[in-house]
Amino acid sequence: MEPSAIADRLHSASIHLLRRLRANDRASGIGPAQISALAVLVFGGPRSLGELAEAEQVRPPTMSRIVVGLERAGLVRRRETEDRRRVRLEPTAKGTRILHEGRKRRVESLTGALHSLNEGEVQQLGHLTELLEQIVRKL
Amino acid sequence: MEPSAIADRLHSASIHLLRRLRANDRASGIGPAQISALAVLVFGGPRSLGELAEAEQVRPPTMSRIVVGLERAGLVRRRETEDRRRVRLEPTAKGTRILHEGRKRRVESLTGALHSLNEGEVQQLGHLTELLEQIVRKL
């Protein structure tokens, strides 16, 4: 396949994948950017707003709003640091729980879709994900 | 790899892929949902608003606004049909050109990222993109 066709279809497939998964995520009443940011804190550990913005590839004001939403929902907590300009963001117990529940729903819905694939293809998909992560880092 | 880990990482990788590509797309002054909808019309041919909404997995009011944006930018045109409730949406020459330019930018940026992969991996990525499309359809 042509690289240009791969680029197009990967782009399109990603858009559609996220649109489908968003329907699941809406059940939790939390948006995709909030989930993604929360996941960084839960799986990657607490960090500052700027670090979180960088990890998520968005600008600080954007992350600032995402965090406000997460705080309002009681999923993330701010802690002071010795540098009083910085905040340390950490997930609350509720945030961790909500994230795992959302993950569970996602897995269930993906598992359903995986029924059309055999075991080898599932593993290939895992491999694709790694390739995709590698590409994203270089982009 | 565990299906749950695949689900998580695929979700996360897709979010980040789109965020990176959006930076390229912003150069065209057209948002990602508009690009995606326009691509359906350019590559898949003209169709009604409802059909386009379905192809793009969004609700009709959402597509209605996307189309307004595309019209305002002179990228899409409305045509009457024999059923006067329906509209036939078709890309303008400018729309087709803009789409191809955006695609070119995307391919260039992705091609750069593909340098970290060897030829075999690129082909795997192409194959696995098809797998992803298949899953999205089942989701």
Add this chain to the structure above:
DNA sequence: GAGATTAGTTAGTATAGCTAACTATATTCT
């Protein structure tokens, strides 16, 4: 201690998603 840098917020704008409620046209069923 003055000036520069850094971290985050506020303000303002645009896109993109939803549901609910509406208009206009077409179809169906007496």
Add this chain to the structure above:
DNA sequence: AGAATATAGTTAGCTATACTAACTAATCTC
């Protein structure tokens, strides 16, 4: 034929997510 129903899109109103520009507060540098 005319009434009821169904279908296609739009409008209104809400929320989330993204940006840049401009701001405040704290820290660092000289």
